[in-house]
Amino acid sequence: MPSFLDAMFSQLDEQIQLTEEDRARFELRANEVMKILAGANFITECSIIGSFTRKTALRELSDVDLLAVTTTRSSDSTPPPASVLSKIADTVEARGRQVERGNIAVTVRYPKNPSVDILPALSIKPAGHYLIPEYGNHWQEFEPSKLDHIVNTLTVQLGPEVRTIIRLLKYWNQNKNVGLISSDIEEIVCIILLRHRAIPEYMAAVSEVFDFILDWAIDSSESIEAIGRRCRSESIDRTLAITAEGRALTLKSEDASETQSSFREIFGV
Structure with a gap:
């Protein structure tokens, strides 16, 4: 249920x-x-x-x-x-x-x-x-068909929730003015979900994506400046600050009394 x-x-x-x-x-x-x-x-x-x-x-x-x-x-x-x-x-x-x-x-x-x-x-x-x-x-x-194929394959394997997670995180990106490129978010979600044999709970998947973005900025072989150029926000610092705030709220949502408010803060609804 x-x-x-x-x-x-x-x-x-x-x-x-x-x-x-x-x-x-x-x-x-x-x-x-x-x-x-x-x-x-x-x-x-x-x-x-x-x-x-x-x-x-x-x-x-x-x-x-x-x-x-x-x-x-x-x-x-x-x-x-x-x-x-x-x-x-x-x-x-x-x-x-x-x-x-x-x-x-x-x-x-x-x-x-x-x-x-x-x-x-x-x-x-x-x-x-x-x-x-x-x-x-x-x-x-x-290669325009590459991401299409990955999303379609994951949806067949794990279910329609794959597209739900993608849409919700794209909404977070735009509604909170995070500044990431939309297709980058889709790719990140696919990378995360390829690690799973079954679809994770929604908030757990969101948390993993936030972790990935933060790790990407710190540990990737791509420089922080290169990531910044791929962002649409005014600065990479803003992007990382909003992501870190979202990550903290996913932890806060584990408290039943904070679940609804944390969800609303993450997505700005």
């Missing part, structure tokens, strides 16, 4: 996950932008990727991610990401859409969510692998 705390997790998940109506709206928005991109002679293919395809998107907080594969690469020349981003932004803007030009994606804004993030890509071998922008006007390798 689910515990009172597990019931709180499930209830919040019901409030933040996409309904069928939401999914239809997200697809409609994505198809509208893909139709614009299909008219550009430098785009060879365009597809929906990311949390929408993994069923881990959040109702009021997620965008729709599009991968736009371009023809702007020749055998002896790879253009800088900034030039490809600019061409995409110009194309969409010319159709009267509100565009935000970023360093790794072009965002098409609407009065109501979802916005659409267009991620330019250059096709490389093997099939299904691409180059996408990273900070600093460089390209990095990307």
